[in-house]
Amino acid sequence: MLTKSSTELVRQQNSALVLAALRRSGNLSHTEISSETGLASATVSAITAELEKAGVLTKAEQQVQGGRGRPRVLFTPRRDHGHLIVVRISSDIVQYSLVDYGGTLLDRFDEVRNHDERGTAPFARSFVDALERLLQRSRLERDRVLAVSISSKGLVDGTSARLLWSPVFGREELDFAALLAPQWRAKVMLSNETLLVAQALAAQAERRPESGFRALAAISLGHSIGLGVARKSQSGELDVGAPNFGHMLHTPSAGLCRCGAYGCIEAAAGFYGILRAAFEVPADTIPAKFVPVTELDKIAASARQGHRMAGYAFRQAGIALGNGISRMLSLYERMPVHVTGPGIRYFDLMLPGIEEGLAQSMQVRLQGPPEIAVVADEQRLVFEGHLERVLGAIDGEIASAGIA
Amino acid sequence: MLTKSSTELVRQQNSALVLAALRRSGNLSHTEISSETGLASATVSAITAELEKAGVLTKAEQQVQGGRGRPRVLFTPRRDHGHLIVVRISSDIVQYSLVDYGGTLLDRFDEVRNHDERGTAPFARSFVDALERLLQRSRLERDRVLAVSISSKGLVDGTSARLLWSPVFGREELDFAALLAPQWRAKVMLSNETLLVAQALAAQAERRPESGFRALAAISLGHSIGLGVARKSQSGELDVGAPNFGHMLHTPSAGLCRCGAYGCIEAAAGFYGILRAAFEVPADTIPAKFVPVTELDKIAASARQGHRMAGYAFRQAGIALGNGISRMLSLYERMPVHVTGPGIRYFDLMLPGIEEGLAQSMQVRLQGPPEIAVVADEQRLVFEGHLERVLGAIDGEIASAGIA
DNA sequence: TTCATTTTCTCGACTGTCGAGAAAATAATT
DNA sequence: AATTATTTTCTCGACAGTCGAGAAAATGAA
Numbered sequence: 001m002l003t004k005s006s007t008e009l010v011r012q013q014n015s016a017l018v019l020a021a022l023r024r025s026g027n028l029s030h031t032e033i034s035s036e037t038g039l040a041s042a043t044v045s046a047i048t049a050e051l052e053k054a055g056v057l058t059k060a061e062q063q064v065q066g067g068r069g070r071p072r073v074l075f076t077p078r079r080d081h082g083h084l085i086v087v088r089i090s091s092d093i094v095q096y097s098l099v100d101y102g103g104t105l106l107d108r109f110d111e112v113r114n115h116d117e118r119g120t121a122p123f124a125r126s127f128v129d130a131l132e133r134l135l136q137r138s139r140l141e142r143d144r145v146l147a148v149s150i151s152s153k154g155l156v157d158g159t160s161a162r163l164l165w166s167p168v169f170g171r172e173e174l175d176f177a178a179l180l181a182p183q184w185r186a187k188v189m190l191s192n193e194t195l196l197v198a199q200a201l202a203a204q205a206e207r208r209p210e211s212g213f214r215a216l217a218a219i220s221l222g223h224s225i226g227l228g229v230a231r232k233s234q235s236g237e238l239d240v241g242a243p244n245f246g247h248m249l250h251t252p253s254a255g256l257c258r259c260g261a262y263g264c265i266e267a268a269a270g271f272y273g274i275l276r277a278a279f280e281v282p283a284d285t286i287p288a289k290f291v292p293v294t295e296l297d298k299i300a301a302s303a304r305q306g307h308r309m310a311g312y313a314f315r316q317a318g319i320a321l322g323n324g325i326s327r328m329l330s331l332y333e334r335m336p337v338h339v340t341g342p343g344i345r346y347f348d349l350m351l352p353g354i355e356e357g358l359a360q361s362m363q364v365r366l367q368g369p370p371e372i373a374v375v376a377d378e379q380r381l382v383f384e385g386h387l388e389r390v391l392g393a394i395d396g397e398i399a400s401a402g403i404a
Numbered sequence: 405m406l407t408k409s410s411t412e413l414v415r416q417q418n419s420a421l422v423l424a425a426l427r428r429s430g431n432l433s434h435t436e437i438s439s440e441t442g443l444a445s446a447t448v449s450a451i452t453a454e455l456e457k458a459g460v461l462t463k464a465e466q467q468v469q470g471g472r473g474r475p476r477v478l479f480t481p482r483r484d485h486g487h488l489i490v491v492r493i494s495s496d497i498v499q500y501s502l503v504d505y506g507g508t509l510l511d512r513f514d515e516v517r518n519h520d521e522r523g524t525a526p527f528a529r530s531f532v533d534a535l536e537r538l539l540q541r542s543r544l545e546r547d548r549v550l551a552v553s554i555s556s557k558g559l560v561d562g563t564s565a566r567l568l569w570s571p572v573f574g575r576e577e578l579d580f581a582a583l584l585a586p587q588w589r590a591k592v593m594l595s596n597e598t599l600l601v602a603q604a605l606a607a608q609a610e611r612r613p614e615s616g617f618r619a620l621a622a623i624s625l626g627h628s629i630g631l632g633v634a635r636k637s638q639s640g641e642l643d644v645g646a647p648n649f650g651h652m653l654h655t656p657s658a659g660l661c662r663c664g665a666y667g668c669i670e671a672a673a674g675f676y677g678i679l680r681a682a683f684e685v686p687a688d689t690i691p692a693k694f695v696p697v698t699e700l701d702k703i704a705a706s707a708r709q710g711h712r713m714a715g716y717a718f719r720q721a722g723i724a725l726g727n728g729i730s731r732m733l734s735l736y737e738r739m740p741v742h743v744t745g746p747g748i749r750y751f752d753l754m755l756p757g758i759e760e761g762l763a764q765s766m767q768v769r770l771q772g773p774p775e776i777a778v779v780a781d782e783q784r785l786v787f788e789g790h791l792e793r794v795l796g797a798i799d800g801e802i803a804s805a806g807i808a
Numbered sequence: 809t810t811c812a813t814t815t816t817c818t819c820g821a822c823t824g825t826c827g828a829g830a831a832a833a834t835a836a837t838t
Numbered sequence: 839a840a841t842t843a844t845t846t847t848c849t850c851g852a853c854a855g856t857c858g859a860g861a862a863a864a865t866g867a868a
Contacts, residue, residue: 002424003640004442005417007824007854013409014856020406030816038408040857045817069814070864155770165770233637236407247766248734249727251655261766323653330652331735362651362665366559366569411823411855418825434847444826449848472835473845 011047014039016399018047019056022077023103023391024207027060029072048075056081056398077102082146082394085134085186086386087127088193088379089152091167091223091290096130098138101146101394103387107138113168115290120174128179147187149390150176151196151382153224155244161190167224167258187397189390192242194220194340196385197378198228199240201338203388206238215335217328219245219321220378221343221350223271223291229332245328246270250320255283268320269350271296271343277313278303293342300346314346318353325354326361329370334363336371340378347374415451418443420803422451423460426481427507427795428611431464433476452479460485460802481506486550486798489538489590490790491531492597492783493556495571495627495694500534502542505550505798507791511542517572519694524578532583551591553794554580555600555786557628559648565594571628571662591801593794596646598624598744600789601782602632603644605742607792610642619739621732623649623725624782625747625754627675627695633736649732650674654724659687672724673754675700675747681717682707697746704750718750722757729758730765733774738767740775744782751778 014037021036022028028036034044051057052075060074079102088095091113098107111130117123135142154166161177163169177188191199198218205213213232220226227245230238246266247259255276257264262284267273272287278299303310325337339347354372358364375381418441425440426432432440438448455461456479464478483506492499495517502511515534521527539546558570565581567573581592595603602622609617617636624630631649634642650670651663659680661671666688671677675695680687682703707714729741743751758776762768779785 002417002421004421005414006826007411007414007856010409010411010414010824010855013406017406017408031814041816042818042858043856046855067814068812068864068866070816070862072815171770233639233643235637235639235641237637237639239637239643243735244767245734248731249765252764257766259766259769261764261769263764264766327652327731328735330649331647331732360656360666361653362661362663362668363648365663365665366575410857411825414824414855435845445847446827446849447825450824471845472833472843474831474833474847476846 012399014043015047015051016396018044018051019077019395019399020392022057022075023395027074027076029074031072033075051398054398079104083140083144084387084390084394085131085145085148086383086390087131087148087150088382088386089150090193091153094127094130096134097383098134098140099387101391103391107134109134109137120169120172123169124174124179128183131180131184142183143185145184145186146394147189147390148176148180148184149189149191149386151191151193151386153193153220153226156190156192156195156242158189158191161188163190165259170259187393189393191385191389192226192228193382194218194226195228195240195242196389197226197338197340197375197381198230198242198385199238199388200381200385201375202230202238202240203384215333216338217325217332217335218338218340218375219325220341221269221321221339221347222341225266225269225321226341227328229328229335231332231335243328245324248324248327250323253283254316254320256285256287258287258289265320265324269317269324273320274299274313274317274346277316278310280309296346300349303349311349314349315353315356318350318355319357320353321350322354322357323360324357325370326358326364330361330363334367334370336373338373338375340375340381342378344374344376416803418447419451419455420800422448422455423481423799423803424796426461426479427799431478431480433478435476437479455802458802483508487544487548488791488794488798489535489549489552490787490794491535491552491554492786492790493554494597495557498531498534500538501787502538502544503791505795507795511538513538513541524573524576527573528578528583532587535584535588546587547589549588549590550798551593551794552580552584552588553593553595553790555595555597555790557597557624557630560594560596560599560646562593562595565592567594569663574663591797593797595789595793596630596632597786598622598630599632599644599646600793601630601742601744601779601785602634602646602789603642603792604785604789605779606634606642606644607788619737620742621729621736621739622742622744622779623729624745625673625725625743625751626745629670629673629725630745631732633732633739635736635739647732649728652728652731654727657687658720658724660689660691662691662693669724669728673721673728677724678703678717678721678750681720682714684713697749700750704753707753715753718753719757719760722754722759723761724757725754726758726761727764728761729774730762730768734765734767738771738774740777742777742779744779744785746782748778748780 017037030044034041057075058078060076079100081101084099086097093110093112095110099105152166155164157164163174165171176190180188205211215231218228225246228242230240233239247264250263250265250268252263254263254268256262257267271291275291299310303314358369421441425437434448438445461479462482464480483504485505488503490501497514497516499514503509556567556570559568561568567578569575580594584592609615619635622632629650632646634644637643651668654667654669654672656667658667658672660666661668676691679695703714707718762773
């Protein structure tokens with residue numbers, strides 16, 4: 001369904017364009033903005049004047065010296081225009097970061113998660129407390145925070161900021177928007193962790209126009225398995241999603257998954273699945289809550305020394321991933337796959353299985369296997385994805401608001 | 405990546421909006437267009453005047469009589485603004501239709517396909533000849549044809565109008581754009597058949613705003629299995645795709661598929677798969693090229709009388725579909741499923757298997773099974789989808805072209 | 809001090825949307 | 839038959855936005 005357009009919307013879109021260009025390339029002069037966005041110089045003047053009046057941009061103090069001619073004055077986002085809080089929830093720790101509108105990190109601390117406590121209520125309390133602490137440490141007023149961006153593994157409803165299913169809380173829902181609504185005016189965003197990885201990688205690819213980016217997938221290997229897909233829609237905007245890949249049906253024989261179903265990809269390719277296969281534990285055993293990496297390192301070592309069952313476990317994990325990726329490609333399209341997460345240390349052991357699992361499908365026979373790249377430093381990518389996403393959302397709101 | 409906007413683009417978008425409203429609701433008066441689109445009356449005047457000058461719209465001759473006041477004058481697409489050719493390629497016949505810009509059918513004939521001939525060359529010849537014949541029968545000049553819209557089962561590259569894989573030609577590619585490029589000026593569009601079903605159903609759903617349409621899937625059951633997915637993107641536009649569902653990996657034990665791979669959904673749920681299972685033919689037997697419906701009717705009859713293997717064959721087909729649907733839902737999101745195609749006569753026999761196959765996945769356990777509706781009259785829906793798609797594309801081009 | 813060069817800023821023209829009210833066309837009423 | 843009421847279409851001026859061209863500003867080199 002198309003919607004009506006107007007001259008005001010034109011301004012909105014072009015303001016957003018200017019903000020995005022500044023975001024992408026740091027400080028830009030008037031003429032650089034013009035060439036970057038394709039807007040006429042006069043239009044850039046009008047837009048920057050408006051944004052400057054609204055307190056979103058400033059002229060950067062440090063002039064860049066250079067050749068003759070009138071010196072260029074650089075525009076930059078006003079870092080004190082507002083603040084953002086980024087929360088990265090992982091299985092063992094929760095990381096809280098305070099960031100300014102310019103995207104620079106101001107403060108950060110971790111909290112160890114208590115694995116004994118049950119239910120979401122204690123977590124919700126410590127979450128709210130931690131945000132409060134973050135404010136106090138920087139002597140910041142609550143209303144200066146424009147947005148709180150949260151990430152977790154699991155199934156997420158992005159529009160309403162509700163966590164629908166997660167490895168830790170299971171089916172117990174956690175509504176972050178409702179949690180902060182009474183006190184906080186900030187926009188609350190919740191994203192799947194691997195979606196953010198895909199977002200960050202896609203943003204990187206878009207900065208290299210020669211890469212011809214169209215779509216990519218990110219897979220995170222660890223105790224659980226995550227997938228993020230980023231695709232350019234026909235209108236040119238980025239469409240990012242986090243399918244429920246880890247709990248997509250692989251094959252019922254893969255055994256009991258901690259989600260309660262049988263045969264999820266995770267039950268074969270997650271850490272506990274590999275552990276179970278290596279030790280020949282019956283496949284309907286309740287999965288371990290947490291597997292230390294050292295445990296898996298041992299299995300990997302013996303697999304590399306030729307131990308049969310250890311090797312078999314990793315191979316089965318690979319097949320589950322390969323089949324899953326081939327199914328994903330059947331339902332979307334051919335696209336490169338980026339593999340991250342702690343499990344990449346065992347990637348060499350899984351690769352033969354992945355290739356075997358891929359080769360079974362028609363899609364791969366027809367179009368060839370996808371490019372698979374290993375990407376380290378998942379946590380940095382998640383954080384980058386947070387910034388990309390939350391700053392983009394804030395900029396979009398600013399552009400839409402007009403001078404207000 | 406955002407792109408720059410301008411006042412001209414505003415006019416384009418709003419022109420497209422007016423054309424779409426007219427398309428949707430038939431003849432509309434000035435004021436009706438205004439309320440339908442949300443545009444101000446003055447804007448509607450400007451746009452309709454421009455489109456009328458360009459020969460796209462006319463004022464309908466037959467005035468609707470009514471109450472007091474100045475009688476409303478209805479706008480309608482000028483039917484002679486151009487013509488469209490719709491080609492529906494199915495396994496046994498090819499249907500050629502001539503349609504005018506108003507969407508009314510002017511001429512139609514079928515050609516029976518010759519199953520003995522090999523390769524794409526003879527087909528390409530008869531295709532070009534048939535288009536020529538369609539012109540002659542209506543004494544139409546070739547350049548009056550604005551677009552040729554073609555549909556087939558199989559894997560399609562919509563942007564370039566190339567058929568990448570099809571049940572009949574296999575891996576032999578068929579480039580319809582290149583085929584018509586020397587002679588025809590018309591825009592050539594190629595779509596997967598089930599994509600068009602999804603498009604038509606989505607258009608119907610969007611006409612009922614109270615249905616709260618967000619996404620839907622269409623599945624076509626027959627000799628092969630097709631899937632179309634239509635989703636509203638966040639920007640509100642309709643995003644339609646045709647995943648390679650029939651040849652998504654189900655389970656290797658499902659046997660040899662006619663695509664050459666093992667374990668495709670089609671190898672279990674397509675007509676030849678059901679036949680093979682019912683007669684206990686070894687699963688690596690080369691599949692039958694064509695199975696008459698009467699043959700399947702017999703198997704269905706004996707299944708309904710309690711014959712074990714016949715019932716088993718339909719159940720296995722159902723499980724393949726159920727598993728496949730659950731995987732599709734894992735990778736997209738929960739959405740209603742519409743089942744069409746000649747195979748719906750056996751839907752009662754497959755439903756238990758479908759439910760079983762669905763129930764195995766975490767997605768369904770968590771969010772419940774999707775609504776499944778049986779929709780008859782697949783061919784009509786395909787044709788509707790053709791019109792929806794090709795007229796939309798033409799209208800979009802007209803709006804973009806300006807007065808030209 | 810003047811000139812060349814580069815960047816920023818400003819002005820008028822153009823395109824587009826919108827609201828209000830005039831104009832048109834018909835039915836109902838006097 | 840003339841007038842009035844009603845409804846729709848059309849037109850005009852105001853306003854928002856972009857664009858190209860050229861003026862103004864600011865600096866290094868001559």
